[in-house]
Amino acid sequence: MAVAITLRGVSRVHGTAKALDDVSLEFAAGGATALMGHSGAGKSTLLQLIGGMDLPDSGEILLDGKPLPRRGLGAHRRRIGFVFQRFHLLPALSALDNVLAPVLPYRVDFDRRAWARELLDAVGLAGRERALPSQLSGGQQQRVAIARALIGRPPLLLADEPTGNLDSATGQEIVDLLFGLRESHGMTMIIATHNPELAATCDRLIRLADGRVAADETMAPATDVLDRIGRLG
Ligand SMILES: Nc1ncnc2c1ncn2[C@@H]1O[C@H](COP(=O)(O)OP(=O)(O)OP(=O)(O)O)[C@@H](O)[C@H]1O
Ligand SMILES: [Mg+2]
Structure with a gap:
Protein backbone atom coordinates (compact mmCIF):
# COMPACT_ATOMS: atom_id res chain seq x y z
CA MET A 1 0.00 0.00 0.00
CA ALA A 2 2.91 2.35 0.71
CA VAL A 3 4.20 4.47 -2.14
CA ALA A 4 7.67 4.63 -3.75
CA ILE A 5 8.95 8.00 -4.94
CA THR A 6 11.55 8.92 -7.54
CA LEU A 7 12.99 12.38 -8.21
CA ARG A 8 14.98 12.85 -11.39
CA GLY A 9 17.00 16.02 -11.76
CA VAL A 10 14.44 18.14 -9.93
CA SER A 11 15.09 21.88 -9.70
CA ARG A 12 12.96 24.68 -8.29
CA VAL A 13 14.02 28.28 -8.68
CA HIS A 14 12.65 31.28 -6.76
CA GLY A 15 13.90 34.45 -8.43
CA THR A 16 17.67 34.02 -8.48
CA ALA A 17 17.72 31.49 -5.61
CA LYS A 18 17.78 27.77 -6.38
CA ALA A 19 15.57 26.30 -3.68
CA LEU A 20 16.32 22.86 -5.16
CA ASP A 21 19.18 22.29 -7.53
CA ASP A 22 19.13 19.15 -9.70
CA VAL A 23 18.07 16.70 -7.01
CA SER A 24 17.76 13.00 -7.85
CA LEU A 25 16.54 10.63 -5.13
CA GLU A 26 14.72 7.34 -4.68
CA PHE A 27 12.46 6.70 -1.70
CA ALA A 28 11.54 3.05 -1.13
CA ALA A 29 7.94 2.16 -0.32
CA GLY A 30 7.50 1.92 3.43
CA GLY A 31 10.72 3.74 4.29
CA ALA A 32 11.02 6.49 6.88
CA THR A 33 13.38 9.27 5.82
CA ALA A 34 14.51 12.24 7.89
CA LEU A 35 15.24 15.38 5.92
CA MET A 36 17.65 17.69 7.69
CA GLY A 37 19.63 20.78 6.77
CA HIS A 38 19.95 24.45 7.56
CA SER A 39 17.08 26.91 7.32
CA GLY A 40 16.57 27.65 3.63
CA ALA A 41 18.24 24.39 2.54
CA GLY A 42 15.14 23.36 0.56
CA LYS A 43 13.38 20.89 2.89
CA SER A 44 9.91 22.43 2.62
CA THR A 45 10.35 22.94 -1.11
CA LEU A 46 11.15 19.25 -1.59
CA LEU A 47 8.13 18.15 0.46
CA GLN A 48 5.80 20.52 -1.39
CA LEU A 49 6.99 19.26 -4.76
CA ILE A 50 6.49 15.61 -3.80
CA GLY A 51 3.09 16.52 -2.35
CA GLY A 52 2.00 18.14 -5.60
CA MET A 53 1.56 21.53 -3.97
CA ASP A 54 4.28 23.06 -6.10
CA LEU A 55 5.68 22.22 -9.53
CA PRO A 56 9.35 21.74 -10.45
CA ASP A 57 10.97 24.10 -12.95
CA SER A 58 12.78 21.11 -14.41
CA GLY A 59 13.10 17.42 -13.78
CA GLU A 60 10.36 14.98 -12.88
CA ILE A 61 8.79 13.24 -9.92
CA LEU A 62 7.39 9.72 -10.14
CA LEU A 63 5.13 7.85 -7.74
CA ASP A 64 5.29 4.10 -8.03
CA GLY A 65 7.01 4.67 -11.37
CA LYS A 66 4.35 6.97 -12.78
CA PRO A 67 5.18 10.64 -13.42
CA LEU A 68 3.12 13.15 -11.45
CA PRO A 69 0.94 15.01 -13.90
CA ARG A 70 1.45 18.77 -14.07
CA ARG A 71 -2.30 19.25 -13.86
CA GLY A 72 -5.08 17.41 -12.11
CA LEU A 73 -3.12 16.61 -8.98
CA GLY A 74 -6.21 16.15 -6.81
CA ALA A 75 -6.09 12.36 -6.90
CA HIS A 76 -2.42 12.45 -5.97
CA ARG A 77 -2.97 14.77 -3.02
CA ARG A 78 -5.69 12.51 -1.68
CA ARG A 79 -3.11 9.77 -1.14
CA ILE A 80 -0.90 12.06 0.89
CA GLY A 81 -1.01 13.16 4.47
CA PHE A 82 0.76 16.50 4.74
CA VAL A 83 1.76 18.18 8.00
CA PHE A 84 2.43 21.83 7.18
CA GLN A 85 5.21 23.72 8.90
CA ARG A 86 2.68 26.46 9.71
CA PHE A 87 -0.28 24.12 10.40
CA HIS A 88 -2.77 25.84 8.02
CA LEU A 89 -5.81 24.95 10.13
CA LEU A 90 -9.15 26.41 9.10
CA PRO A 91 -9.89 29.05 11.77
CA ALA A 92 -13.68 28.72 11.74
CA LEU A 93 -13.68 24.94 12.21
CA SER A 94 -13.33 23.01 15.45
CA ALA A 95 -10.38 20.70 16.02
CA LEU A 96 -12.58 17.72 15.13
CA ASP A 97 -13.87 19.32 11.92
CA ASN A 98 -10.35 20.36 10.91
CA VAL A 99 -9.29 16.73 11.22
CA LEU A 100 -12.33 15.54 9.25
CA ALA A 101 -12.16 18.18 6.50
CA PRO A 102 -9.81 16.33 4.09
CA VAL A 103 -12.02 13.23 3.90
CA LEU A 104 -15.48 14.85 4.01
CA PRO A 105 -15.86 15.01 0.20
CA TYR A 106 -14.94 11.35 -0.28
CA ARG A 107 -16.28 7.90 0.34
CA VAL A 108 -14.03 6.07 2.80
CA ASP A 109 -14.17 2.48 3.98
CA PHE A 110 -13.91 3.30 7.70
CA ASP A 111 -15.87 5.27 10.29
CA ARG A 112 -14.29 8.68 9.79
CA ARG A 113 -15.73 10.31 12.93
CA ALA A 114 -14.57 7.47 15.15
CA TRP A 115 -11.12 7.54 13.51
CA ALA A 116 -10.90 11.34 13.87
CA ARG A 117 -11.68 11.06 17.59
CA GLU A 118 -9.20 8.25 17.97
CA LEU A 119 -6.50 10.35 16.31
CA LEU A 120 -7.25 13.40 18.45
CA ASP A 121 -7.08 11.13 21.45
CA ALA A 122 -3.76 9.67 20.26
CA VAL A 123 -2.22 13.15 19.88
CA GLY A 124 -3.35 14.03 23.41
CA LEU A 125 -6.34 16.23 22.56
CA ALA A 126 -9.22 14.14 23.91
CA GLY A 127 -11.80 16.57 25.28
CA ARG A 128 -10.66 19.43 23.00
CA GLU A 129 -12.54 18.25 19.90
CA ARG A 130 -14.78 21.33 19.88
CA ALA A 131 -12.04 23.91 20.44
CA LEU A 132 -11.29 26.38 17.64
CA PRO A 133 -7.66 26.75 16.53
CA SER A 134 -7.55 30.20 18.17
CA GLN A 135 -8.36 28.54 21.50
CA LEU A 136 -5.45 26.13 21.20
CA SER A 137 -1.75 26.62 21.88
CA GLY A 138 0.77 26.36 19.05
CA GLY A 139 1.71 22.84 20.10
CA GLN A 140 -1.95 21.81 20.29
CA GLN A 141 -2.61 23.25 16.83
CA GLN A 142 0.35 21.28 15.56
CA ARG A 143 -1.14 18.12 17.01
CA VAL A 144 -4.47 18.83 15.26
CA ALA A 145 -2.51 19.24 12.03
CA ILE A 146 -0.86 15.86 12.57
CA ALA A 147 -4.20 14.16 13.23
CA ARG A 148 -5.60 15.81 10.09
CA ALA A 149 -2.68 14.50 8.02
CA LEU A 150 -3.47 10.96 9.14
CA ILE A 151 -7.27 10.99 8.75
CA GLY A 152 -7.23 9.54 5.23
CA ARG A 153 -4.89 6.67 6.25
CA PRO A 154 -2.47 7.88 3.61
CA PRO A 155 0.11 5.59 2.00
CA LEU A 156 2.47 8.58 2.00
CA LEU A 157 3.05 10.97 4.89
CA LEU A 158 4.99 14.18 4.28
CA ALA A 159 5.64 16.04 7.50
CA ASP A 160 7.32 19.43 7.72
CA GLU A 161 8.83 19.79 11.18
CA PRO A 162 5.96 17.97 12.89
CA THR A 163 7.53 18.29 16.33
CA GLY A 164 8.82 21.85 15.87
CA ASN A 165 6.42 23.34 18.41
CA LEU A 166 6.25 20.46 20.87
CA ASP A 167 8.14 19.78 24.09
CA SER A 168 10.27 16.66 23.93
CA ALA A 169 7.83 14.39 25.80
CA THR A 170 4.90 15.34 23.53
CA GLY A 171 7.19 15.15 20.51
CA GLN A 172 8.14 11.61 21.46
CA GLU A 173 4.45 10.64 21.75
CA ILE A 174 3.82 11.97 18.25
CA VAL A 175 6.83 10.09 16.90
CA ASP A 176 5.54 6.89 18.53
CA LEU A 177 2.13 7.49 16.95
CA LEU A 178 3.59 8.01 13.46
CA THR A 201 13.97 7.00 14.63
CA CYS A 202 14.02 7.01 10.82
CA ASP A 203 15.85 4.47 8.69
CA ARG A 204 17.46 7.00 6.41
CA LEU A 205 18.88 10.50 6.79
CA ILE A 206 19.17 12.93 3.91
CA ARG A 207 20.91 16.20 4.57
CA LEU A 208 20.19 19.07 2.21
CA ALA A 209 22.46 22.09 1.84
CA ASP A 210 21.69 24.96 -0.52
CA GLY A 211 19.17 22.92 -2.45
CA ARG A 212 21.44 19.92 -3.01
CA VAL A 213 21.83 16.54 -1.36
CA ALA A 214 24.87 16.93 0.92
CA ALA A 215 24.60 13.54 2.64
CA ASP A 216 22.42 10.47 2.25
CA GLU A 217 22.81 7.62 4.72
CA THR A 218 20.83 4.52 5.38
CA MET A 219 20.73 3.92 9.08
CA ALA A 220 20.41 0.64 10.87
CA PRO A 221 20.07 0.63 14.66
CA ALA A 222 19.00 3.87 16.28
CA THR A 223 21.93 3.87 18.68
CA ASP A 224 24.81 5.02 16.49
CA VAL A 225 22.65 7.37 14.51
CA LEU A 226 22.89 10.27 16.95
CA ASP A 227 26.69 10.01 16.66
CA ARG A 228 26.45 10.04 12.93
CA ILE A 229 24.19 13.10 12.90
CA GLY A 230 26.73 14.84 15.11
CA ARG A 231 29.58 13.83 12.81
CA LEU A 232 27.77 15.11 9.71
CA GLY A 233 27.48 18.44 11.53
N1 LIG B 1 7.58 31.11 -2.27
C1 LIG B 1 8.88 31.46 -2.23
N2 LIG B 1 9.31 32.61 -2.81
C2 LIG B 1 10.61 32.94 -2.81
N3 LIG B 1 11.58 32.20 -2.27
C3 LIG B 1 11.22 31.06 -1.69
C4 LIG B 1 9.86 30.63 -1.62
N4 LIG B 1 9.83 29.44 -0.97
C5 LIG B 1 11.09 29.14 -0.64
N5 LIG B 1 11.94 30.12 -1.07
C6 LIG B 1 13.40 30.11 -0.92
O1 LIG B 1 13.85 28.82 -1.28
C7 LIG B 1 14.88 28.38 -0.39
C8 LIG B 1 14.47 27.09 0.28
O2 LIG B 1 13.37 27.34 1.17
P1 LIG B 1 12.65 26.19 2.01
O3 LIG B 1 11.45 26.80 2.62
O4 LIG B 1 12.48 25.01 1.15
O5 LIG B 1 13.76 25.89 3.13
P2 LIG B 1 13.69 24.96 4.43
O6 LIG B 1 14.84 24.02 4.34
O7 LIG B 1 12.33 24.38 4.56
O8 LIG B 1 13.98 25.98 5.62
P3 LIG B 1 13.39 26.04 7.14
O9 LIG B 1 14.24 25.09 7.97
O10 LIG B 1 13.60 27.46 7.53
O11 LIG B 1 11.95 25.68 7.10
C9 LIG B 1 15.13 29.53 0.58
O12 LIG B 1 16.21 30.28 0.10
C10 LIG B 1 13.84 30.32 0.51
O13 LIG B 1 14.08 31.67 0.79
MG1 LIG C 1 10.85 24.61 5.92
Missing part, protein backbone atom coordinates in the same frame (compact mmCIF):
# COMPACT_ATOMS: atom_id res chain seq x y z
CA PHE A 179 5.86 4.99 13.63
CA GLY A 180 3.09 2.86 15.16
CA LEU A 181 0.79 3.71 12.24
CA ARG A 182 3.57 2.94 9.83
CA GLU A 183 3.91 -0.51 11.42
CA SER A 184 0.18 -1.19 11.38
CA HIS A 185 -0.78 -0.02 7.90
CA GLY A 186 2.45 0.64 6.05
CA MET A 187 3.18 4.15 4.90
CA THR A 188 6.16 5.83 3.36
CA MET A 189 7.27 8.77 5.51
CA ILE A 190 9.45 11.76 4.72
CA ILE A 191 9.93 14.07 7.67
CA ALA A 192 11.73 17.41 7.61
CA THR A 193 13.08 17.99 11.05
CA HIS A 194 15.69 19.76 13.14
CA ASN A 195 15.07 17.20 15.89
CA PRO A 196 17.93 14.64 16.17
CA GLU A 197 15.85 12.16 18.21
CA LEU A 198 13.14 12.13 15.56
CA ALA A 199 15.75 11.75 12.82
CA ALA A 200 17.30 8.84 14.70
Whole structure:
Protein backbone atom coordinates (compact mmCIF):
# COMPACT_ATOMS: atom_id res chain seq x y z
CA MET A 1 0.00 0.00 0.00
CA ALA A 2 2.91 2.35 0.71
CA VAL A 3 4.20 4.47 -2.14
CA ALA A 4 7.67 4.63 -3.75
CA ILE A 5 8.95 8.00 -4.94
CA THR A 6 11.55 8.92 -7.54
CA LEU A 7 12.99 12.38 -8.21
CA ARG A 8 14.98 12.85 -11.39
CA GLY A 9 17.00 16.02 -11.76
CA VAL A 10 14.44 18.14 -9.93
CA SER A 11 15.09 21.88 -9.70
CA ARG A 12 12.96 24.68 -8.29
CA VAL A 13 14.02 28.28 -8.68
CA HIS A 14 12.65 31.28 -6.76
CA GLY A 15 13.90 34.45 -8.43
CA THR A 16 17.67 34.02 -8.48
CA ALA A 17 17.72 31.49 -5.61
CA LYS A 18 17.78 27.77 -6.38
CA ALA A 19 15.57 26.30 -3.68
CA LEU A 20 16.32 22.86 -5.16
CA ASP A 21 19.18 22.29 -7.53
CA ASP A 22 19.13 19.15 -9.70
CA VAL A 23 18.07 16.70 -7.01
CA SER A 24 17.76 13.00 -7.85
CA LEU A 25 16.54 10.63 -5.13
CA GLU A 26 14.72 7.34 -4.68
CA PHE A 27 12.46 6.70 -1.70
CA ALA A 28 11.54 3.05 -1.13
CA ALA A 29 7.94 2.16 -0.32
CA GLY A 30 7.50 1.92 3.43
CA GLY A 31 10.72 3.74 4.29
CA ALA A 32 11.02 6.49 6.88
CA THR A 33 13.38 9.27 5.82
CA ALA A 34 14.51 12.24 7.89
CA LEU A 35 15.24 15.38 5.92
CA MET A 36 17.65 17.69 7.69
CA GLY A 37 19.63 20.78 6.77
CA HIS A 38 19.95 24.45 7.56
CA SER A 39 17.08 26.91 7.32
CA GLY A 40 16.57 27.65 3.63
CA ALA A 41 18.24 24.39 2.54
CA GLY A 42 15.14 23.36 0.56
CA LYS A 43 13.38 20.89 2.89
CA SER A 44 9.91 22.43 2.62
CA THR A 45 10.35 22.94 -1.11
CA LEU A 46 11.15 19.25 -1.59
CA LEU A 47 8.13 18.15 0.46
CA GLN A 48 5.80 20.52 -1.39
CA LEU A 49 6.99 19.26 -4.76
CA ILE A 50 6.49 15.61 -3.80
CA GLY A 51 3.09 16.52 -2.35
CA GLY A 52 2.00 18.14 -5.60
CA MET A 53 1.56 21.53 -3.97
CA ASP A 54 4.28 23.06 -6.10
CA LEU A 55 5.68 22.22 -9.53
CA PRO A 56 9.35 21.74 -10.45
CA ASP A 57 10.97 24.10 -12.95
CA SER A 58 12.78 21.11 -14.41
CA GLY A 59 13.10 17.42 -13.78
CA GLU A 60 10.36 14.98 -12.88
CA ILE A 61 8.79 13.24 -9.92
CA LEU A 62 7.39 9.72 -10.14
CA LEU A 63 5.13 7.85 -7.74
CA ASP A 64 5.29 4.10 -8.03
CA GLY A 65 7.01 4.67 -11.37
CA LYS A 66 4.35 6.97 -12.78
CA PRO A 67 5.18 10.64 -13.42
CA LEU A 68 3.12 13.15 -11.45
CA PRO A 69 0.94 15.01 -13.90
CA ARG A 70 1.45 18.77 -14.07
CA ARG A 71 -2.30 19.25 -13.86
CA GLY A 72 -5.08 17.41 -12.11
CA LEU A 73 -3.12 16.61 -8.98
CA GLY A 74 -6.21 16.15 -6.81
CA ALA A 75 -6.09 12.36 -6.90
CA HIS A 76 -2.42 12.45 -5.97
CA ARG A 77 -2.97 14.77 -3.02
CA ARG A 78 -5.69 12.51 -1.68
CA ARG A 79 -3.11 9.77 -1.14
CA ILE A 80 -0.90 12.06 0.89
CA GLY A 81 -1.01 13.16 4.47
CA PHE A 82 0.76 16.50 4.74
CA VAL A 83 1.76 18.18 8.00
CA PHE A 84 2.43 21.83 7.18
CA GLN A 85 5.21 23.72 8.90
CA ARG A 86 2.68 26.46 9.71
CA PHE A 87 -0.28 24.12 10.40
CA HIS A 88 -2.77 25.84 8.02
CA LEU A 89 -5.81 24.95 10.13
CA LEU A 90 -9.15 26.41 9.10
CA PRO A 91 -9.89 29.05 11.77
CA ALA A 92 -13.68 28.72 11.74
CA LEU A 93 -13.68 24.94 12.21
CA SER A 94 -13.33 23.01 15.45
CA ALA A 95 -10.38 20.70 16.02
CA LEU A 96 -12.58 17.72 15.13
CA ASP A 97 -13.87 19.32 11.92
CA ASN A 98 -10.35 20.36 10.91
CA VAL A 99 -9.29 16.73 11.22
CA LEU A 100 -12.33 15.54 9.25
CA ALA A 101 -12.16 18.18 6.50
CA PRO A 102 -9.81 16.33 4.09
CA VAL A 103 -12.02 13.23 3.90
CA LEU A 104 -15.48 14.85 4.01
CA PRO A 105 -15.86 15.01 0.20
CA TYR A 106 -14.94 11.35 -0.28
CA ARG A 107 -16.28 7.90 0.34
CA VAL A 108 -14.03 6.07 2.80
CA ASP A 109 -14.17 2.48 3.98
CA PHE A 110 -13.91 3.30 7.70
CA ASP A 111 -15.87 5.27 10.29
CA ARG A 112 -14.29 8.68 9.79
CA ARG A 113 -15.73 10.31 12.93
CA ALA A 114 -14.57 7.47 15.15
CA TRP A 115 -11.12 7.54 13.51
CA ALA A 116 -10.90 11.34 13.87
CA ARG A 117 -11.68 11.06 17.59
CA GLU A 118 -9.20 8.25 17.97
CA LEU A 119 -6.50 10.35 16.31
CA LEU A 120 -7.25 13.40 18.45
CA ASP A 121 -7.08 11.13 21.45
CA ALA A 122 -3.76 9.67 20.26
CA VAL A 123 -2.22 13.15 19.88
CA GLY A 124 -3.35 14.03 23.41
CA LEU A 125 -6.34 16.23 22.56
CA ALA A 126 -9.22 14.14 23.91
CA GLY A 127 -11.80 16.57 25.28
CA ARG A 128 -10.66 19.43 23.00
CA GLU A 129 -12.54 18.25 19.90
CA ARG A 130 -14.78 21.33 19.88
CA ALA A 131 -12.04 23.91 20.44
CA LEU A 132 -11.29 26.38 17.64
CA PRO A 133 -7.66 26.75 16.53
CA SER A 134 -7.55 30.20 18.17
CA GLN A 135 -8.36 28.54 21.50
CA LEU A 136 -5.45 26.13 21.20
CA SER A 137 -1.75 26.62 21.88
CA GLY A 138 0.77 26.36 19.05
CA GLY A 139 1.71 22.84 20.10
CA GLN A 140 -1.95 21.81 20.29
CA GLN A 141 -2.61 23.25 16.83
CA GLN A 142 0.35 21.28 15.56
CA ARG A 143 -1.14 18.12 17.01
CA VAL A 144 -4.47 18.83 15.26
CA ALA A 145 -2.51 19.24 12.03
CA ILE A 146 -0.86 15.86 12.57
CA ALA A 147 -4.20 14.16 13.23
CA ARG A 148 -5.60 15.81 10.09
CA ALA A 149 -2.68 14.50 8.02
CA LEU A 150 -3.47 10.96 9.14
CA ILE A 151 -7.27 10.99 8.75
CA GLY A 152 -7.23 9.54 5.23
CA ARG A 153 -4.89 6.67 6.25
CA PRO A 154 -2.47 7.88 3.61
CA PRO A 155 0.11 5.59 2.00
CA LEU A 156 2.47 8.58 2.00
CA LEU A 157 3.05 10.97 4.89
CA LEU A 158 4.99 14.18 4.28
CA ALA A 159 5.64 16.04 7.50
CA ASP A 160 7.32 19.43 7.72
CA GLU A 161 8.83 19.79 11.18
CA PRO A 162 5.96 17.97 12.89
CA THR A 163 7.53 18.29 16.33
CA GLY A 164 8.82 21.85 15.87
CA ASN A 165 6.42 23.34 18.41
CA LEU A 166 6.25 20.46 20.87
CA ASP A 167 8.14 19.78 24.09
CA SER A 168 10.27 16.66 23.93
CA ALA A 169 7.83 14.39 25.80
CA THR A 170 4.90 15.34 23.53
CA GLY A 171 7.19 15.15 20.51
CA GLN A 172 8.14 11.61 21.46
CA GLU A 173 4.45 10.64 21.75
CA ILE A 174 3.82 11.97 18.25
CA VAL A 175 6.83 10.09 16.90
CA ASP A 176 5.54 6.89 18.53
CA LEU A 177 2.13 7.49 16.95
CA LEU A 178 3.59 8.01 13.46
CA PHE A 179 5.86 4.99 13.63
CA GLY A 180 3.09 2.86 15.16
CA LEU A 181 0.79 3.71 12.24
CA ARG A 182 3.57 2.94 9.83
CA GLU A 183 3.91 -0.51 11.42
CA SER A 184 0.18 -1.19 11.38
CA HIS A 185 -0.78 -0.02 7.90
CA GLY A 186 2.45 0.64 6.05
CA MET A 187 3.18 4.15 4.90
CA THR A 188 6.16 5.83 3.36
CA MET A 189 7.27 8.77 5.51
CA ILE A 190 9.45 11.76 4.72
CA ILE A 191 9.93 14.07 7.67
CA ALA A 192 11.73 17.41 7.61
CA THR A 193 13.08 17.99 11.05
CA HIS A 194 15.69 19.76 13.14
CA ASN A 195 15.07 17.20 15.89
CA PRO A 196 17.93 14.64 16.17
CA GLU A 197 15.85 12.16 18.21
CA LEU A 198 13.14 12.13 15.56
CA ALA A 199 15.75 11.75 12.82
CA ALA A 200 17.30 8.84 14.70
CA THR A 201 13.97 7.00 14.63
CA CYS A 202 14.02 7.01 10.82
CA ASP A 203 15.85 4.47 8.69
CA ARG A 204 17.46 7.00 6.41
CA LEU A 205 18.88 10.50 6.79
CA ILE A 206 19.17 12.93 3.91
CA ARG A 207 20.91 16.20 4.57
CA LEU A 208 20.19 19.07 2.21
CA ALA A 209 22.46 22.09 1.84
CA ASP A 210 21.69 24.96 -0.52
CA GLY A 211 19.17 22.92 -2.45
CA ARG A 212 21.44 19.92 -3.01
CA VAL A 213 21.83 16.54 -1.36
CA ALA A 214 24.87 16.93 0.92
CA ALA A 215 24.60 13.54 2.64
CA ASP A 216 22.42 10.47 2.25
CA GLU A 217 22.81 7.62 4.72
CA THR A 218 20.83 4.52 5.38
CA MET A 219 20.73 3.92 9.08
CA ALA A 220 20.41 0.64 10.87
CA PRO A 221 20.07 0.63 14.66
CA ALA A 222 19.00 3.87 16.28
CA THR A 223 21.93 3.87 18.68
CA ASP A 224 24.81 5.02 16.49
CA VAL A 225 22.65 7.37 14.51
CA LEU A 226 22.89 10.27 16.95
CA ASP A 227 26.69 10.01 16.66
CA ARG A 228 26.45 10.04 12.93
CA ILE A 229 24.19 13.10 12.90
CA GLY A 230 26.73 14.84 15.11
CA ARG A 231 29.58 13.83 12.81
CA LEU A 232 27.77 15.11 9.71
CA GLY A 233 27.48 18.44 11.53
N1 LIG B 1 7.58 31.11 -2.27
C1 LIG B 1 8.88 31.46 -2.23
N2 LIG B 1 9.31 32.61 -2.81
C2 LIG B 1 10.61 32.94 -2.81
N3 LIG B 1 11.58 32.20 -2.27
C3 LIG B 1 11.22 31.06 -1.69
C4 LIG B 1 9.86 30.63 -1.62
N4 LIG B 1 9.83 29.44 -0.97
C5 LIG B 1 11.09 29.14 -0.64
N5 LIG B 1 11.94 30.12 -1.07
C6 LIG B 1 13.40 30.11 -0.92
O1 LIG B 1 13.85 28.82 -1.28
C7 LIG B 1 14.88 28.38 -0.39
C8 LIG B 1 14.47 27.09 0.28
O2 LIG B 1 13.37 27.34 1.17
P1 LIG B 1 12.65 26.19 2.01
O3 LIG B 1 11.45 26.80 2.62
O4 LIG B 1 12.48 25.01 1.15
O5 LIG B 1 13.76 25.89 3.13
P2 LIG B 1 13.69 24.96 4.43
O6 LIG B 1 14.84 24.02 4.34
O7 LIG B 1 12.33 24.38 4.56
O8 LIG B 1 13.98 25.98 5.62
P3 LIG B 1 13.39 26.04 7.14
O9 LIG B 1 14.24 25.09 7.97
O10 LIG B 1 13.60 27.46 7.53
O11 LIG B 1 11.95 25.68 7.10
C9 LIG B 1 15.13 29.53 0.58
O12 LIG B 1 16.21 30.28 0.10
C10 LIG B 1 13.84 30.32 0.51
O13 LIG B 1 14.08 31.67 0.79
MG1 LIG C 1 10.85 24.61 5.92
